[in-house]
Amino acid sequence: MAEDIRNEDPDTREVTxxxxxxxxxxxxxxEENxxxxxxxxxxxxxxxxFQHGVVVLAPVILTALAAFSYVRDLIPAWVVALAGLLSTLIPSLAKALDFETHVKELKDAAGEYKSLQDRFRQLANILVYGDVTAAxxxxxxxxxxxxxxxxxxxVVPQKHFEAAQAKIKGGTYDFSVDMNLRDAAEDGLVPMVARR
Known part of the structure; x- marks a missing residue:
């Protein structure tokens, strides 16, 4: 049922x-955050x-390098021994650093932030104009x-945050519908909507 705003107190309207x-x-x-x-x-x-791929492939390549007998004639023995050592050490380090979990946690968190971005935008542009208490x-x-x-x-490393900033400010994530709406607002065809 619609409210009768004609008889609403001006102070209440202002607060709303x-x-x-x-x-x-x-x-x-x-949303911007x-x-x-x-x-x-x-x-x-x-x-x-990419690092995870290196951790998976490097031991295979190093083991193959150490295993081929003809390689021993081409490179010093200590390099072959080092390749063998690293091929066994890398998987242990990856397990100790729990690489698999970090990839999954990062993927899940990035997806949740992206989902929240959309939900905050919908709230700001649509839901807020309905029932204020529900908003x-x-x-x-x-x-x-x-x-x-x-x-x-x-905690995202600073270099990745700076790269994201450059992509966003460069317009990589601007949707054509937003650009068309902005152009229409500048031409006076639709009311200007305040954005970031």
Missing amino acids: SRRIAEIRVEALRQ CLYTSTAMYGWLATVK EARMSELMDRLDAVRSKSI
Whole structure:
């Protein structure tokens, strides 16, 4: 049932408008936060997957190098011995560093941040204009999810964050629909919507 806003107290309307604005701003802030974090994590994940591939393939290659008898004639014996040592040492180090778990945790966290980015954007652009109390509840729920993924304490290396910043600011993640809407707003065809 629709509210009768004609008889609503102006102070109540002002407070409601302020609540809508604050929820929208916070949701947009968290959307941007999740965009930067997920982009940095996906960049880091590519590096970690490459490192994981090296950890899996290096022992095989080093074992093959040490095993071929004709290689012993071409390179010094200490290099062959070192290759044999490294081929047994690398898997042990990978197990000790728990590489598999780190790849999975990073992949899960990056996916959760990307999902939260979309949910915060939907809240800021759609849900906030409905029931304000429901929007506040949704904001609280999303912040709880964000706190849960942050509690994993995955710290992205600075170089990956800087690379993500450059990609985002360079327009890599701008959707054509957003660019078209921005152009239409500049031409006065649709109202301008405040964005980041």
